[in-house]
Amino acid sequence: MLDRLRALEQEARTLLSAAATSEELERWRIRFLGRKSELSDLLRQLGSLPPEERPKVGAAANQIKSALETAFTERQRAIEAAARAAAIAAEAVDVTLPGRPVPIGALHPTTQMIRRITEIFSSLGFDIVTGPEVEWDYYNFEALNIPRGHPARDQWDTFWITPEEESERPMLLRTHTSPMQVRIMERQQPPIRVVVPGRVYRYEATDATHESVFFQFEGLAVGEGVTMADLKGTIYTFVRRMFGERRRVRFRCDFFPFVEPGVDVGVDCWVCDGAGCSFCRRSGWIEVMGAGMVHPRVLEYAGIDPKRYTGFAFGGGVERFSLLLHRIDDIRLFYANDIRFLRQFA
Ligand code: FA5
Numbered sequence: 001m002l003d004r005l006r007a008l009e010q011e012a013r014t015l016l017s018a019a020a021t022s023e024e025l026e027r028w029r030i031r032f033l034g035r036k037s038e039l040s041d042l043l044r045q046l047g048s049l050p051p052e053e054r055p056k057v058g059a060a061a062n063q064i065k066s067a068l069e070t071a072f073t074e075r076q077r078a079i080e081a082a083a084r085a086a087a088i089a090a091e092a093v094d095v096t097l098p099g100r101p102v103p104i105g106a107l108h109p110t111t112q113m114i115r116r117i118t119e120i121f122s123s124l125g126f127d128i129v130t131g132p133e134v135e136w137d138y139y140n141f142e143a144l145n146i147p148r149g150h151p152a153r154d155q156w157d158t159f160w161i162t163p164e165e166e167s168e169r170p171m172l173l174r175t176h177t178s179p180m181q182v183r184i185m186e187r188q189q190p191p192i193r194v195v196v197p198g199r200v201y202r203y204e205a206t207d208a209t210h211e212s213v214f215f216q217f218e219g220l221a222v223g224e225g226v227t228m229a230d231l232k233g234t235i236y237t238f239v240r241r242m243f244g245e246r247r248r249v250r251f252r253c254d255f256f257p258f259v260e261p262g263v264d265v266g267v268d269c270w271v272c273d274g275a276g277c278s279f280c281r282r283s284g285w286i287e288v289m290g291a292g293m294v295h296p297r298v299l300e301y302a303g304i305d306p307k308r309y310t311g312f313a314f315g316g317g318v319e320r321f322s323l324l325l326h327r328i329d330d331i332r333l334f335y336a337n338d339i340r341f342l343r344q345f346a
Helices: 002-018 022-033 038-048 054-091 109-123 179-187 228-243 296-301 318-326 331-335 339-345
Strands: 134-136 171-173 192-201 213-223 249-254 259-268 285-294 310-317
Touching: 002 022, 002 038, 002 054, 022 038, 022 054, 038 054, 109 192, 109 213, 109 228, 109 318, 109 339, 179 192, 179 213, 179 296, 213 228, 213 285, 213 318, 228 249, 228 259, 228 285, 228 310, 228 318, 249 285, 259 310, 285 296, 285 318, 310 318, 318 331
Parallel strands: none
Antiparallel strands: 134 171, 192 213, 213 310, 249 259, 259 285, 285 310
């Protein structure tokens, strides 16, 4: 029986060191230390041994049992520790992995262009102000020398706000930023130098160069002795900073009811250097904005003495500048929200 006990211990130790998981360990425990194990059987048979052998074999059997129990506990601790280490390793952060990119937004091309325009005028001493998009008919038309029935109103058809009562003054979505000329002059005496960027609305069919909602910028300078030379100097500087220092600028007569004289401002084509190409429609020139000397009647409307003060005003389309500078062929791309288009300006 002693031999059998020793052989059993040997076998148990070999298999214990091979057990790698807690399931294998449990199977081992049932097999070698469980109630139905061979060792328990042998212990139960002690009574049938001759009395002189009993103490010796009994002591050896009990010693083997407790030795196996100790070995089991040690093995169990080792397997648990290994499992914990594996779990920690699985959760570990690999600090050498490259980071995931964080999506970063960018300014809309129209916002970028407004900033570029206003930065140039700021550097020339102009203040930047904004005004209401919902405007009285008075500021959008009347005070700009465009009375009711004036044919120029057809050029700037707009969206009207339905009045709640017959007697209410007519309101509309402004068709240009020019109403701010009057608003500014009403609240400030000269000298005045402001630029007004903002959204404007027109009731017209959209196409590659026309939107019904778009942005303009307005400029106004009023003071004593302000002349057409000041207007030209300001626009020369602005146009060259915007379109390139080598550009030539052309002023041609044009009509806007709120300026006299009125001009349209052209720049020689920067694609062909004025020779004529498909970009400038073979003319060599590109029209970029309207301008003129503030009409005396507009000064009067705003409460400024036209005998003492004179001024100039100018205005242009923000998207038109982007179209021209980036050679984009359709204005509708700006507000179609196609991320592939917008990303090109990021
Ligand atoms: C005006 O709106 C005048 N208020 C400009 C002005 C200001 C003249 C001060 C004199 C003194 P006009 O209607 O031409 O003018 O519009 C000015 C610019 O707005 C145009 O040159 C064009 O670039 C842009 N624009 C006009 N209509 C549209 C449209 N439907 N879509 C996009 N841009 C437009």
